[in-house]
Amino acid sequence: MSTTLQSDFSALVQGVNMIWVLTVTFLIFFMHAGFAMLEAGQVRSKNVANQLTKNLLTWSVGVVIYFLVGAAISTITGGLTGGGSYSVAGAFTSLYMPEAGAAGAWVSWLFGAVFAMTAATIVSGAVAGRAKLRAYVGYTILLAAVIYPVVVGFTWAGGFLSGLGFHDFAGGVIVHAMGGIAGLTAAWIIGPRMDRFNDDGSANVIPGHSLTFAVLGTLILAFGWYGFNVGTSASPLALNDSGGVVLGSFATVGRVALVTTLGMAAGAIGAAAVALYKTGKVDTLYVANGVLAGLVGITSIADAIVWPGALAVGLLAGAQLPIVFEFVEKRLNIDDVCAVFPVHGSAGVLGALAYPFVATGFWNGSASFVGLLIPQVVGVVVIALWTFAATALVFGAFRAAGQARVSREHELEGLDTSEHGVDTYPEFGSPDESGARVDGGQIRPDGGVADASHAPASGVETDSVSETEDNL
């Protein structure tokens, strides 16, 4: 083939692949809106703004850190543990100063960043309603700089788990189980919300303030997840050895699209069925979280399983949700507010460990069951241990310093007031229990508006500065 034609094809393939990667990257970014709504809907109205702010800061702070530090740490960890050659300085300079013409370096970085920030944001749902903003943001910085990048280093960046054959297609373990385990660990260390458990260990239900927002979040997440899974087929086209064009990762994209769809559908059905069996009713939030659990379950294996396996994995991932949720609540007495462990943690682990049962390789005889299983077990154990240890260390340190959670008074009045000086719904709802509703600038019943000329407000009422102690 002529050099000219090779160059034409190279430009075509690069352009087409970048269109795809950018499109799915945007979809995955939009999952932040899904997490924000899902989590906001599952907390009480006095803690909604706190949840929303954490979501915004997770992305904002996290993505900067991931650019400045995290992505390079992945590369270095991958080289270090994978036995490949690598350059510490090069890991940074290839991002800070990519070569001219390397149009794709920053596109690839952003594609990685939206996965990283997904892992980060999962944690906020577990620690809702009592974590101090400074603790959460501090943990997010470390997650984006080190904790998540090390997991990627072990795996996608070429580290020892990838050498072992650990299979995680789109992050069912690397992103979701990692986030779910980190969330559970953090929730365990900072302790439950004040009224969540009674002295005898029995649990109280604290219902979220809006199922509508929770379901909206679920559907936004499912939309973005098509980017997450199908989009991980990140190189639709490829060049063959002679410079010709062939289908790259799109050779299997139909399978990913199908099993992602069946997995999420089966997840909802599985969760609905167990809820119906246990309570006689089809709990809305279980169905919604079942969609997500089905998606998490399928995410690590979507490229290489038979489709009846997707139905099975989805059903199990959905069915385990109510069971694991109750186990965490009633046996472990951990207050995982938004059920992030059953949805992201155990469902992710389940999917990865189910791989040998449903792998195309197993069913067509090209791979051995045990050969498929062992790397999955090792991978799950390593990632779980690392995530648990690192998270426990960080939140343990915050707790030891008395910075992990807000004061009882602040928890009672709600984090919206104490951490952010706002009232999410100033016109709705019964008065806050504590009587702590902010009064400066409050709309009066007669339709007038109280003077708030000294409030440094953005259209939202705020506390006076003096009441603040140490909110970030």
Next chain:
Amino acid sequence: MSTTLQSDFSALVQGVNMIWVLTVTFLIFFMHAGFAMLEAGQVRSKNVANQLTKNLLTWSVGVVIYFLVGAAISTITGGLTGGGSYSVAGAFTSLYMPEAGAAGAWVSWLFGAVFAMTAATIVSGAVAGRAKLRAYVGYTILLAAVIYPVVVGFTWAGGFLSGLGFHDFAGGVIVHAMGGIAGLTAAWIIGPRMDRFNDDGSANVIPGHSLTFAVLGTLILAFGWYGFNVGTSASPLALNDSGGVVLGSFATVGRVALVTTLGMAAGAIGAAAVALYKTGKVDTLYVANGVLAGLVGITSIADAIVWPGALAVGLLAGAQLPIVFEFVEKRLNIDDVCAVFPVHGSAGVLGALAYPFVATGFWNGSASFVGLLIPQVVGVVVIALWTFAATALVFGAFRAAGQARVSREHELEGLDTSEHGVDTYPEFGSPDESGARVDGGQIRPDGGVADASHAPASGVETDSVSETEDNL
């Protein structure tokens, strides 16, 4: 052209077309979030979770059935009524076990599935507030397995209506009018909500609980609709006879994009104008539903009409909305809660029948008015009759078995409590009228939380099991 070059171009065209089909498929999937919000906003707060759950289950149950059964039924019906050759077994095996290398078979299936599920979900808006969950889910299964696939078989899958020249570009009749007619039929058979009509036949207005969610849903739907219409130009590029690359369906994509935009805009204007004329005010919900009616009107004909025709069809589709809504309410006394017939049914029919007036073929003299009109009339009549008969049969059977709608007590307390054991907004709103608000696990005014340790909850309060009778 060399065989190698033909292969290169084939891979390029396949890859590019798959990127497009996947992108628009995701957009169309996202319309479920739109329907969920649009419908949730239009029902009372005591029925919101029911509407959301139905939406989630429509997708989850429906898409599995459509994979296992529905898509093959389309193929078989198309062959059977179109006189082409077909294989019953092949219709299933081509989906269950597509040939290796047929990367696109499952992508194409998913593209079809999101259209099917759009038709299915429309029905839930018509029967809101009183349909039993088991009846709705049962109907959805039959819709996904047979009712909708037969319509596709008659048309897009090569059946007799397609042979006749019936023109439905993106599903204005096949998807939307089908869904709207099914909804109206179902709403007629199960009867109105208990307080919707008075003994003298006059109607009461039962306002939806949140215009904000309704408008959010409208805008999400409009976003997804660009995928629905413009995306139906599903093969951007094509190969010509000598293996060269030419524009495929993208040769007319500009027209589809333009008239879709003008149609939706004119729909809003038409509905707003009629509302203003009738009441002196610009009703927000009419404007929102006018956007959708304009989109529905244009959907079947968007590839082949002159753009002033898009303005005309959109205006009419919007203008008929308040009129048809009132006709259904006041003359037929049918309780079509979310106005799915005026929005999807009559607007879809209007667009299809308006085709000869606005077709490019008519205006440039290449097609005769009558030749364009007759297939449209036949197509609309056949699809309407089939949809009406099948839906009436199914819901009639449910009604005869006493399973079509919930009891008066359950309707009064709201379907969220009776069917799902949840309270969508536990902190807002006045107490439910029936005093039926769930008490176990309720937040107490003092900020404490009642013991709900025996509730099998997912963060949401639930009824005790004993109260349940037969909710699915």
Next chain:
Amino acid sequence: MSTTLQSDFSALVQGVNMIWVLTVTFLIFFMHAGFAMLEAGQVRSKNVANQLTKNLLTWSVGVVIYFLVGAAISTITGGLTGGGSYSVAGAFTSLYMPEAGAAGAWVSWLFGAVFAMTAATIVSGAVAGRAKLRAYVGYTILLAAVIYPVVVGFTWAGGFLSGLGFHDFAGGVIVHAMGGIAGLTAAWIIGPRMDRFNDDGSANVIPGHSLTFAVLGTLILAFGWYGFNVGTSASPLALNDSGGVVLGSFATVGRVALVTTLGMAAGAIGAAAVALYKTGKVDTLYVANGVLAGLVGITSIADAIVWPGALAVGLLAGAQLPIVFEFVEKRLNIDDVCAVFPVHGSAGVLGALAYPFVATGFWNGSASFVGLLIPQVVGVVVIALWTFAATALVFGAFRAAGQARVSREHELEGLDTSEHGVDTYPEFGSPDESGARVDGGQIRPDGGVADASHAPASGVETDSVSETEDNL
């Protein structure tokens, strides 16, 4: 190269580029959902439906006008002020009757239209809660027909500012600052909401009704903004002189994607930091609007700056937000309800003027600081003056005719009732202060529904016609 091959490549490049342009156009369209939610969340519950209706009508009315008139005015203005040749009739006919085969003309128009409608919708946030619907819609028509098209004519369409070297990559000034300045001007002319300022000039805070909707809107906007900025790299692939394929605008797409991300993140951090410094708390709405201010700041320059510059510009754009908001409120006493000037106006100007400091050309020595600065200053001044003058003229005329704002009574009862005859949340909230809550069709406390059979309703209660005076 053979003619055949050139034709193949031309079709490939055209198809690939259209996929990209359509995808990002849909994303930018979706920003209307973002603006709707952001603005709805920031107004009181009695004005939510009004805000939503304005948003729907901005798109619907505006896009029709932009097709019929606006786009051609851009072309004509560009030719007129740029010294190029142009045809007044041709500007219209190229849109009304594009040549056969010109598949892309209407696609390009739609791509331009979604930018135009973004500028238009920004204004509605500034005049919330008191502008008359007819005034707002009247202004929108003029904005879509003339005011915005003239700005585009000066710049992107080849006018004198483009000749001068004014750099506005994706509309940070042309779209956002234009909208922000128009909003400030309109808010100034129609005056503040009745209780916004006291006689001594001190300001009252009128908090928005839902931070959740506001943050949802922010995240939808950020999602769409990736289309806005990265999508402005609108020709991924290009043909070189010999008909071969090369990367077109995608040669720099990585830079745009990276700096857009860093800019928005830094905007949130900057706004959070200033809020924390001033009040000791991290105001949620400042963080959300900081995301947007960071995006606005980066929009005009995202293709040609060094990435540390993106962090700097984002930080400044976020940090100026609370300061400029207070300046507008406390010094100018202008009631810019949704903070559109600090978010879109001053942030857009800041980004454009910061260009020489952060331009790649300045840092690699290929461009002079002053040479970069002068066109930016001239461009900002010209666009600001034109926007201010045109907006002041239009709203001044409405005010002179007594049509700019609603009556005191209507403002007090809320625009939802007075302009639209609806109640956004009929089941929530305390009764309206004025006692003006619509009673016909109201749900009664006993769960029954009052007779509203004469109400021409769409599922929403409406006022009787007689109460209306002149609502559009």
